[in-house]
Amino acid sequence: MKYFIVTGSSRGIGEAISKKLLNTEHHLFCISRQSNSSLIAMANAENVALDSIEFDLNDVHRIDELMQTILRRIDESNIESIYLINNAAIVKPIEHIDQSDSNEIIRHMNINLIASMLLTSSFIKYTDHLNLDKRILNISSGLSFNLKPRLSCYSTSKAGIETFTKSIGVEQEDVKIMAVRPGAVDTQMYEESIITDEHVHKVKLANPSYAADRILTFLFDRFEHGKVVKGW
Numbered sequence: 001m002k003y004f005i006v007t008g009s010s011r012g013i014g015e016a017i018s019k020k021l022l023n024t025e026h027h028l029f030c031i032s033r034q035s036n037s038s039l040i041a042m043a044n045a046e047n048v049a050l051d052s053i054e055f056d057l058n059d060v061h062r063i064d065e066l067m068q069t070i071l072r073r074i075d076e077s078n079i080e081s082i083y084l085i086n087n088a089a090i091v092k093p094i095e096h097i098d099q100s101d102s103n104e105i106i107r108h109m110n111i112n113l114i115a116s117m118l119l120t121s122s123f124i125k126y127t128d129h130l131n132l133d134k135r136i137l138n139i140s141s142g143l144s145f146n147l148k149p150r151l152s153c154y155s156t157s158k159a160g161i162e163t164f165t166k167s168i169g170v171e172q173e174d175v176k177i178m179a180v181r182p183g184a185v186d187t188q189m190y191e192e193s194i195i196t197d198e199h200v201h202k203v204k205l206a207n208p209s210y211a212a213d214r215i216l217t218f219l220f221d222r223f224e225h226g227k228v229v230k231g232w
């Protein structure tokens with residue numbers, strides 16, 4: 001059995017990734033604040049093990065406990081590999097930094113960066129005794145280096161996840177880690193992040209299914225430990 005922990009599975013890219021992973025040889029743990037009834041129905045119809053976990057990743061002090069709870073549900077007598085996909089993120093606040101609410105800035109960094117760091121830490125710690133293929137895939141963005149006014153929190157959190165990925169790549173050997181920067185994808189986040197008309201007219205949007213295929217190609221076939229790569 002292959003185990004997958006996917007954050008942000010209620011919609012967008014995370015939902016598309018989770019749907020592509022539905023397979024009777026896979027067991028999915030899907031984390032988001034809202035559960036995804038269509039994903040759960042598909043898993044039930046296809047007889048796929050899927051645990052839907054309603055959890056707010058802003059609740060960073062409970063993340064270690066969350067990972068322990070997930071890993072306790074794994075059947076260690078029948079495990080081939082385990083994957084963590086840190087996909088959940090938010091784009092707000094979309095505001096000049098001096099106009100941004102401090103709680104929104106903290107929430108942003110918690111969800112986009114701290115939660116992924118803590119999930120990574122707990123994942124490595126509690127799978128240490130398992131001698132098998134263990135991979136972490138972090139979803140970044142080209143906005144980590146392509147900087148725009150009013151998106152400083154997003155760019156900073158994505159630059160942070162990229163540096164974190166490279167750092168863990170240098171530090172860890174047993175667990176493999178990489179980050180992918182998807183291109184623009186037609187999701188709620190993309191809608192929320194439109195800040196100029198030029199942005200709307202010039203960008204070619206991929207659909208979430210295409211994005212999920214590209215991302216999973218990196219996870220399974222083109223994994224490069226410690227690297228940050230462009231998705232397409």
Ligand SMILES: NC(=O)c1ccc[n+]([C@@H]2O[C@H](COP(=O)([O-])OP(=O)(O)OC[C@H]3O[C@@H](n4cnc5c(N)ncnc54)[C@H](OP(=O)(O)O)[C@@H]3O)[C@@H](O)[C@H]2O)c1
Nearest residue numbers: 008010011012013032033034056057088089184185187189
């Ligand atoms: N769309 C693009 O053009 C694009 C481009 C480059 C990179 N990306 C990256 O791709 C990833 C997915 O983005 P998307 O476009 O699919 O976004 P999306 O449609 O807005 O979906 C975001 C997901 O994250 C979850 N999430 C948000 N806040 C959460 C919280 N506090 N706790 C738990 N889960 C939370 C949401 O679930 P709930 O609301 O149910 O909690 C949702 O499932 C992100 O890392 C994003 O930065 C997107």
